[in-house]
Amino acid sequence: MVELLKKYKLTIFILGAVLSIIIGGKDTNFLGLIDLSGKQILESIERGKLLPHEVELTEKQYQEVLKLINKKPEKYTPKQKALVSELSGEEILEKQKKENINPHTIWLNFNQHNQIKKLIDNEPEKYTEDQKILIKEPSVETILLEVGLGKRPPSSVHLNEEQKKEIKKIIESNPNHYNDLQKELISNSNK
Structure with missing residues (x-):
């Protein structure tokens, strides 16, 4: 039985991926098989999971993002609007x-x-x-994002006084939005 599983491991994996895509759900794009929608990209940028300069939009995504932003520009941040800046x-x-x-x-x-x-x-x-x-x-938002995603340990971040104040202000304005690693930036800045 184990040898059969080893032999057909790739086939089983592909069938599982196809089945999850057909069934649907939040995490069906775990293989990157489906492009994110414009709405998903905007949400990921708002949540800090993506930065605008990291996203190369397809024409379809660009048109969708542009349409969403043009429909309600006040709803979107400058970070999100940067995606479609000309x-x-x-x-x-x-x-x-x-x-x-x-x-x-x-x-x-x-x-x-x-x-x-x-x-x-x-x-x-x-x-x-x-x-x-x-x-x-990187901007303080980028620093917060990278630390929050675990890309940079807080101890490796060297902030100037202006950045320290700005990060402290951002975190204190919405402390539940930030994780312990990000909050470490504040405690490290007090040293």
């Missing part, structure tokens, strides 16, 4: 420099992030430190 990476760099926008408040989508990275990598001397932050230094 500004080029170059336009964002120019606007950031001209208007002296805090780079930590700028959310980039997949294409913008790649365009900016290419521009800065090709001519680093042409860009300011604030512009370079767009692709190098």
